[in-house]
Amino acid sequence: MNKEKLKKELSGIVLGIIAFFYIGALLFYDQDDQTVLAGLKWYEFFGRGAMETVSKLHNPFGIFGARLAELFIRSFLGYVSIVPGLALLYWGWSLLRHKSLKPPLLFTFYTVFISLVAASMFGLTTAPFGDVMSGAIGRMLAAVLSTVIGYTGAWILLAALAAAATLFAVRILVENPFDKLRSAFTGIGVLKGRIVAAFEHKKSRESKPESEEAELSLPFPPENPENTFVEKLTEEAQEEAANSSSSAPTDDEPEITIREGVHEKEADLDKRRLKVKTKDRIAYRFPSVDLLRHTREEDDYIDETLLEDSKNRLLEKLRIYKVEVVRISATVGPRVTLFELELAPDVKVSRVTSLENDLAMAMAARGIRIIAPIPGKNAVGVEIPHGKPRTVWMRSVLQVEKFKNNKMALPVVLGKTIANEVYLEDLVTMPHLLIAGATGSGKSVGINVMLTSLLYACSPDRVKFVLIDPKRVELLHYQNLKNHFLVKFHGLDEQIITDPTKAVYALKSVEKEMEQRYDLLEKAGVRNIADFNRKQPDEALPYLVVVVDELADLMITAGRDVEEPITRLAQLSRAVGIHLIVATQRPSVDIITGVIKANFPARIAFQVASKVDSRTILDGSGAEQLLGNGDMLYQPTSQPKPERIQCPYVSSGEVEAITSFIGKQDGLKNFYHLPQPDIKEKGNGVQNGGFQDKDGRDSMFEEAAHLVVMHQQGSVSLLQRRLKLGFSRAARIMDQLEAAGIVGPADGSKARDVLVDSHDALDLLLRNLD
Ligand SMILES: Nc1ncnc2c1ncn2[C@@H]1O[C@H](COP(=O)(O)OP(=O)(O)OP(=O)(O)O)[C@@H](O)[C@H]1O
Known part of the structure; x- marks a missing residue:
């Protein structure tokens, strides 16, 4: 022991x-x-x-x-x-x-x-x-x-x-006096049922020969017509068992151990540096947690009568199927209780797995899931919904030390595990996330939770959002972030994309941005964005989080045009700090194609309609058993089996409050522009290297000249960023600037000297150029 x-x-x-x-x-x-x-x-x-x-x-x-x-x-x-x-x-x-x-x-x-x-x-x-x-x-x-x-x-x-x-x-x-009274009466009823059952059982033992005793515990009564008395008794005993959840624990029935959940250390998120200066020298203030709903402390009260009842019913059913359990423990989560069963050595794990449907039917409950075995444990898990679902509030998952002191680049809260532990992941390590779930299962709330976590953790310098919302209404409130967190697309007025054709354009812009970032990284001689930002803090690149709220709408209208950039981004964009969150309510193979699936190792399944849908998203069943309202299975890259998590709840009112708090602050001086994608360039017949005007200089030459004079810095990456140019074109312009005597010669990886010190002198020089 x-x-x-x-x-x-x-x-x-x-x-x-x-x-x-x-x-x-x-x-x-x-x-x-x-x-x-x-x-x-x-x-x-x-x-x-x-x-x-x-x-x-x-x-x-x-x-x-x-x-x-x-x-x-x-x-x-x-x-x-x-x-x-x-x-x-x-x-x-x-x-x-x-x-x-x-x-x-x-x-x-x-x-x-x-x-x-x-x-x-x-x-x-x-x-x-x-x-x-x-x-x-x-x-x-x-x-x-x-x-x-x-x-x-x-x-x-x-x-x-x-x-x-x-x-x-x-x-x-007496937390709920009427409930307690009722349960006390039920308790008396159950006790009475047990006494009657025990009495009948004793009577039946006395009135029949020993050899027949075993038959009493069989799921089906013996078919011998002579044995009607025993048959009736068996039926009665079973009925009693079902009615009174009788489950009178036998002498050798294992005792249940209730596992204490994790007690997350609380921390006040508002007691940190809330005011920061952006690169533009604008004061930015993080939203306060007071904008989130104040709730009573989440109630971790465990209804032991209910727990004991579920355990007895579970053991009773397992006994019927001859599955012997030697030890049982329970962890009560926000929505379900996880029973961990240690089986007798001669019981095959597959026996329990094959009982999933029978158990669900026998316990007359939805949402039963069997984990056989629990990874890393000598036990089989059975998750059973308990009668007291608890809402996990956004405020409660943010007000913890784990979130306050995290060192992640893009921390996103996913929810609370069954052990009541706050599940926090770095989007950077995921590195992309595919979300599927039926209508109303909690996907949009889930996306809001992730974006809200990022807003509480990151300044507008650190992260930018590319929001694609074909449903038009789900991400509406984020419009308030237009001057802080939303990117600007070349040639588009809107910053949240709702039109599927524009979505293709936007995705291709992001793809182009990815290529340009790779050029930048290559030039700086670093392997990823984190190294780049460390090496050149003044030119630090923000992370880009691309959210697609309904992939199905895009796939239907644009098909391969959407699949291609999404796949390419998923394959390559991790190193340059671009991360995708793609959601769909139709987890079928025509929407989540093999190529997309292969490139999204981290996936979340909310409740889905069928086992087939569950397999499409998770490569295994389980999501069809979820309870809806944010009950989800998260399959991280690093684990063999998905983890059941309850997503927090954040209302659209709260999202509106947070975004308008940010929106009312002074906006950043410069938008983060995404480059024009190649499709347009091809359409205009402008090919790579075809930007020369009639003087043989690049069409952006004068603009570039003014830029380097203004910043007094002859750097290719400056031209790339500010003029949204590819590396090779920016480098070519730099050579032309050198030839014109505006910048000095290249000096290793350092920026070139600028030889003209004012715009007037530059104008004079430009006028005199042949
Ligand atoms: N984590 C949660 N906790 C409690 N209730 C939730 C949670 N998530 C969702 N709900 C409830 O479910 C409703 C539907 O959620 P949501 O809009 O996110 O679903 P959806 O999957 O995005 O549906 P659709 O695909 O139709 O947009 C919410 O209005 C809310 O009442």
């Missing part, structure tokens, strides 16, 4: 014994014992005198019990001192049954408080029993109160405190 478990159980037993002794000793308090004990020194527990005293005592708990009773009843709170003893009993029981220790702690405070109030009330009375009921402390409190606020005032105060304590008990300790 687990050492920790054993220690807890032993402590529980010891505390229980102490509590019983304490309560018993106080209950049997007798005033006459005081005179009997008077002749005995306080430390005398042994010897002749002690033996004689014990025989005269009325308290059956001996000298120690009598002294304890005297101490507490006379000097503390009188008989009321028994009440905190109940808290001690509760501690013992909670330790023994491996329950959370929060409720007994709360109960202890409560009992101490209520005892002080009650003892003071007794202290106020003049009744003869007042003394033993209130003890010295009760009398003293009563005296103090009646001196300070008068006798009537003391009664009013104490009555108010007592009423408040009763209300508190009803509101907090």
Whole structure:
């Protein structure tokens, strides 16, 4: 047995014994014992005198019990001192049954408080029993109160405190009074059912020969017509089992261990540097978490009756199918409970897997998923929805140390795992994400959650969004970010693309941007954007997050024209800091083609309609069993099996509040322009290298000249960025600038010297050029 478990159980037993002794000793308090004990020194527990005293005592708990009773009843709170003893009993029981220790702690405070109030009330009375009921402390409190606020005032105060304590008990300790009452009645019903079932079972054992005993546990009754009595009994027993979720635990039934969920360390996200200066020297302020909905702390209350019931039903069904379980533990997540079953050595794992449908039917529940085996564990997992789904709020997943102190480049929160751990991933390592799920399963909320996490973590210098929203309404609120986070497309007015043909253009622009970034990286002699930004912080490139909210709409109208840039980007864009998040509600093979799938190793499946859809997205079943409303399976690149996660909820009102908070701030001076894609250039008949005007210089020559003079910096990458040129063209212009005497010769990887120091001098020089 687990050492920790054993220690807890032993402590529980010891505390229980102490509590019983304490309560018993106080209950049997007798005033006459005081005179009997008077002749005995306080430390005398042994010897002749002690033996004689014990025989005269009325308290059956001996000298120690009598002294304890005297101490507490006379000097503390009188008989009321028994009440905190109940808290001690509760501690013992909670330790023994491996329950959370929060409720007994709360109960202890409560009992101490209520005892002080009650003892003071007794202290106020003049009744003869007042003394033993209130003890010295009760009398003293009563005296103090009646001196300070008068006798009537003391009664009013104490009555108010007592009423408040009763209300508190009803509101907090009995969380939902009506539910509890109902479950208490159901509990009595279940108990009655169990007693009847046990009685019938005993009767049937007595009334039939031993050889038939085994047949009782068979899923199907024997087909022997002579055996109608046994048959009927079997049916009855099974019916009973189904009706009363009977599941009376047999002697050898394994005990359930409830695994404590992860307690994420909380942190105030607003207590960090909220104000930053952008490269444009504009002050930017991060949104405050107060813009997100304030909720009561997420309730991690575990309904143990419900849990025990599910466990019993599960074990009952497994027993019917002859699957023996030796150990069982449960982790209660936001929506489902994960039961981890350790099987007997002779049980094949495949037996449990093949029971998925039977179990789902037997337990009459949706959302049952079997993980066989749980990776890295000697156990099989069965996820069963519990009756108390909890919403995971966006605020609660951001207000944790993990998010506040993360060192990720693009941190996105995905949600909470079954163990209540906040699941945070770096989009950079994913590096692209494919999301699928039926209508209304929570995809758009999921995308909002990811974008919101990025807005809370990144400044507009660090990340830019390319938003493609064929559904037109899903990403509407992000329009507020136009001066901060949204890119600008060459020749397009809109910054959020809704038209499928423009979407193709936008994707090709991003593809072109990718190529240009590769040129830049090559020139700088670095392998990826992180190195580039470290090496040239002044010219740091922002990450680009491309979101496509409905791939199906694009694939239907544009087909290969969309597939091609998406595939190319997915294959190549990681190193240059471009990351895709692509969602679809139609996870069929004509939308998520083999090529797209192969290039998106990280995938999220929300609830889908069928096993086939689940296979299309995850290469395995499971997503058809999800519960909707943000219940999802995340398949990371690094893990063999997907993880079940509950996506947080962020409302469109919250998104609007965050984006308009950002939108109201001063915008950046310069938009981040994406280059014109090649399709246009080809259409105009302009080929690579065909940009010369009639003087033999590039058409952008003059603009480039002004740019280098303005910045006093002869760098090819400056021309690339500011004029949105490819590397080779920018380098060619630089050579032309050198030939014209505007910049000096190349000097290794350093920027060239600029030989003209003002625009006037430049204009003069340009006019005199042949
Ligand atoms: N994480 C969540 N927690 C609680 N409820 C959620 C969650 N996600 C979604 N929902 C509920 O489901 C509804 C539909 O979600 P959402 O709009 O994201 O679905 P969708 O998959 O984008 O659907 P469609 O494809 O039709 O746009 C929401 O309005 C909300 O009520």
